[in-house]
Amino acid sequence: MRLSGIEITKNDSSYTIQCLLDDEVLYFKTSHIFLYEEQVSLFDAFVIAVIPVMIERQEMLYVDGAVDSFLFRQLNEQILPRLSKINDLQDVLQIQSLSDVIHQFDNQNRVTGVSCGVDSMATIKNLEEKKTQLDYLAFFDAGSHGSYGTKNSSINYEFRKKNALEFAKKLSYELIEVRTNAHKFLTGRFKSAHSFLNLSCAFATQGLINHYYYASAYAIGQSTQQSGDTSNYDHIILPFLESSYFKTSSTLGEINRLERIEFISDYALVQNHLDVCTNSVRAKSIGYQNCTDCEKCMRTAISLEVLGVLKNYNGVFDLDRYHKNVDDYTSSLLLKENTMHDAELLTLLKANNRITRNHYLIALKKKLKKSLKKFLKVFRK
Numbered sequence: 001m002r003l004s005g006i007e008i009t010k011n012d013s014s015y016t017i018q019c020l021l022d023d024e025v026l027y028f029k030t031s032h033i034f035l036y037e038e039q040v041s042l043f044d045a046f047v048i049a050v051i052p053v054m055i056e057r058q059e060m061l062y063v064d065g066a067v068d069s070f071l072f073r074q075l076n077e078q079i080l081p082r083l084s085k086i087n088d089l090q091d092v093l094q095i096q097s098l099s100d101v102i103h104q105f106d107n108q109n110r111v112t113g114v115s116c117g118v119d120s121m122a123t124i125k126n127l128e129e130k131k132t133q134l135d136y137l138a139f140f141d142a143g144s145h146g147s148y149g150t151k152n153s154s155i156n157y158e159f160r161k162k163n164a165l166e167f168a169k170k171l172s173y174e175l176i177e178v179r180t181n182a183h184k185f186l187t188g189r190f191k192s193a194h195s196f197l198n199l200s201c202a203f204a205t206q207g208l209i210n211h212y213y214y215a216s217a218y219a220i221g222q223s224t225q226q227s228g229d230t231s232n233y234d235h236i237i238l239p240f241l242e243s244s245y246f247k248t249s250s251t252l253g254e255i256n257r258l259e260r261i262e263f264i265s266d267y268a269l270v271q272n273h274l275d276v277c278t279n280s281v282r283a284k285s286i287g288y289q290n291c292t293d294c295e296k297c298m299r300t301a302i303s304l305e306v307l308g309v310l311k312n313y314n315g316v317f318d319l320d321r322y323h324k325n326v327d328d329y330t331s332s333l334l335l336k337e338n339t340m341h342d343a344e345l346l347t348l349l350k351a352n353n354r355i356t357r358n359h360y361l362i363a364l365k366k367k368l369k370k371s372l373k374k375f376l377k378v379f380r381k
């Protein structure tokens with residue numbers, strides 16, 4: 001694969017930087033940028049965005065241009081060897097560039113993302129408590145809102161951004177907005193690439209962001225170094241993602257998902273803006289920030305109920321819908337092979353005597369229904 005032909009154009013309220021990945025355009029649209037003599041010369045953001053594509057295609061990357069010297073070394077000596085091992089690749093992936101340069105700027109802007117989900121809210125509160133002053137909040141569109149170019153992803157994006165903008169405004173932060181088409185080059189699932197895609201957006205500001213706090217999904221003890229979901233190894237890989245003008249920190253390594261929910265649960269702004277929903281199209285149609293149907297909505301709402309604070313969240317969750325769904329959702333946890341977050345929740349529910357005989361009965365009925373369906377399908381053949 002080859003990156004070439006970097007360009008910048010100024011639009012009304014944003015900048016577009018783009019280059020070619022082989023013969024297709026790869027771009028970032030950013031509301032904020034740090035320009036040196038009105039030029040863009042560094043391929044750094046593009047290189048980071050392409051890392052998941054390199055892994056998928058098992059190909060080297062050639063850059064017809066400059067990459068930051070420190071980043072170049074970190075990628076080739078630290079990050080790519082680790083990623084090659086995690087993904088069980090025969091050859092260690094490498095990047096080659098025409099030149100590597102050092103860019104050091106005076107600005108020292110600290111930034112974190114604000115999706116308004118549990119991890120980003122907990123990161124903001126955690127940094128506040130540690131007296132780490134942030135300079136901006138950021139909202140990225142790098143694939144987390146749905147498949148590239150679809151109508152639903154654009155509805156999800158606008159609906160979530162409106163909420164994030166209001167939240168940032170209440171905290172008196174300017175919002176940096178960056179969108180990219182980098183995920184259109186991937187065939188695999190977004191979770192196999194999300195850390196690199198999001199961080200490429202932070203690099204796309206060309207040095208306006210200098211320290212990015214990336215909200216990890218898991219605690220350090222839950223890191224597995226398994227391929228498939230970058231959250232498995234964010235704590236291990238991301239501290240190496242550095243350039244001469246940029247540093248990455250992976251946050252919240254000391255607490256798991258449930259502890260994070262508890263940590264933010266009494267924060268008034270969270271009660272008005274929490275957005276964990278994976279189906280914002282449905283959420284928008286019922287007039288709440290969260291659809292209160294999808295797994296992530298139910299998992300978060302039930303945790304808040306066990307903590308005794310769900311009633312404070314009646315502005316963002318549809319509590320009637322929650323009470324209608326809760327027994328069915330709880331019984332589903334008894335049926336399947338649970339994810340790490342589901343397993344944590346099931347342990348919490350058991351510890352609080354929230355699993356009743358009725359839940360086991362519903363689970364059993366569901367299981368029987370499924371088996372019967374399977375049997376009839378085979379029988380009819």
Ligand SMILES: [Zn+2]
Binds near residue numbers: 291295298
């Ligand atoms: Zn939802």
